[in-house]
Amino acid sequence: MLSFLYRVFVDSWVGRIVAGLFFLAFIGFGMGDVLLNIGTERADVAARVGNRPILVQTYQTALQTEMPQVAQSMHLADPSQIPAATREQVAQQVLGRLMLQAEIAEAADRHGLIVPDSVVRDEIFSIPAFKGRDGQFDRALFNDRLRRSGMTEGRLIELVQQEQASRVLLQPIRDGVAAPDVMVRRVFDFEAQTRTIDLVRVPFAAQDVTATPTAAQLARYQANHPWEFTVPEYRHARIVVLSADTIGQRLDITDADLHQTYEAQAQTFNQPERRSVQIVTVPTEDRARALAAQWTDGGAWASVQKNAGKDAAAVELPGIKVGDVPSADLGKQIFAAPANATQGPVRSEGGWVVFRITGISPAHFSPYDDVKQALHDKLAHDRAQALLADRVQKLQDAIAGGGLDAIPTDLAATAVSGDLDAQGLTHEGTPAPIPGSDAARQAIIARVFSQAKGANPELVQGPDGVWYAVAVDGVTPGHVQTLAEAGPKVASAWQAAARRHMADEQATAYYTQAAGQGGLGHVSPAIAGLEHSQPILPMQPAPEIPREVAALIFRLSQPGQSVMTQADDSYVVATLTAINHPDPATQKNLYDRVRAGLGQSMGDDIEMSYGAALEGIVKPKPNNGAIQAVMAEVTGQQKAGAAQ
Structure with a gap:
């Protein structure tokens, strides 16, 4: 069953929260609440694929789980800072993945894939949650967990059968994908290379305009730029x-x-510490130690998940409180551990645990005076x-x-x-x-x-x-102002245009000299105010480098080439002075992450193509109202027409 969660769900966004819920249930004693809450929402359907509903709660939870990871990948401190357009795109992609998972399950049924009873039995017997202290399947524990969850044995067997059938269809798609070495090297070289530049800025405001415009010049400027002098x-x-x-x-x-309201909402103003954790549970201490030794870097999570094994649980749990961890001892250790350091092995009710804290939100208390208004x-x-x-x-x-x-x-x-x-x-x-x-x-x-x-x-x-x-x-x-009406405004605009023109001429002269002499650093006499940058990365340009310049620099093919562009109220001329191509052997972790990312992306593309083909057979039926409501909440926007 945990293999199902990994293969079919964990590799997708929604699976992280689904697997997380099952994990928390299995290592502690909260499984009943989790599954009962899932089951009570069946009337709230976002979409239906064949006979399979996609619940609004499942959809919304998947989005709320994914947003912190999207924010982290964009180097943002909080998901609320993600642009609304990006949040909507993520919402659409998550819904597509949920539909794909349902389509795959339908395809497995349609192909009549039959799972032998022995395979189902072995899978259920391998679930750590159903094993006693001796490591063997415990029938009494099994019955107790099912009873408390509200799940019947028949329903569990049905889920495992669906998992095994879906695996036959899906696993070859994912496992058969490998990014070509030449592609990995090209992407790695782009992401890891650094470039240095020389640049000079020519601010508009620094130009000294000594000429006084004549009446004819002002009249011509006003006539040529009527939009600047229009009264609405x-x-x-x-x-x-x-x-x-x-x-x-x-x-x-x-x-x-x-005061009465403040006391009634005390829990809102007294937020406990929350942590995001990546956690793996395996049956034996030796395997846990091996995983801990492998897990030396935050970027190794993908390989840790892959190598955890069929009978392991490897999940991400974002923003949990200490009370969310059913095992009190494990909860204490998770909330005492430092960030970005692998911890364990730790013994728990469900097996041996290795974990890594990926984010910490400190506890926060808001005094009455601070929230009174x-x-x-x-x-x-x-x-x-x-x-x-x-x-x-x-x-x-x-x-x-x-x-x-x-x-x-x-x-x-x-x-x-x-x-x-x-x-x-x-x-x-x-x-x-x-x-x-x-x-x-x-x-x-x-x-x-x-x-x-x-x-x-x-x-x-x-x-x-x-x-x-x-x-x-x-x-x-509204009307266009006459020269007499616009008066000083025309003179000021003429002066600003003259300063901009002078800056353009000066920057163009620098660019022409740089292009002819092999770069700004070779111009003679030396250019006053010439800046020499530190090495910059394509994905993380230095903050002191204008973004317009950084975007152009990484389009140049060799040192000595120059560019000119406007950045804010200046013209900037820059010369590429060096390109450093890194050796994959010295940055193995990054190289492996690039390979894993490309493999994941290619697998996603193939999987989505397979899903598109399945859509021609099983037509998804979305509930647009429910989908728009979820998207509106996630993107922070009102539904269209809601305010009419």
């Missing part, structure tokens, strides 16, 4: 906004209320939410009866008025003081510029629970 259309609008926030701002929340805002919002529907009705009646001049003050609606452009800016260039979230503000501004002048106001529901009404009573058309 302004509309004078009166706006009324009603939301839980506007109501909450006028509610009286006492200190007693806040946030508690106040949340409590006021919650209470206001209960009042909102009634007040919306009263506001609608008031607007229908007398417009925006007949709104009772006790409704806690907020009224603002003034001129604004289509970007929501005032004449001074500051945002108009429209209450609400960015989405609500954008909806209100769009309403101001789509509603006819003098039209009767209507109460409209906008994003984030905001209700608003708009009256437009003045429109000032």
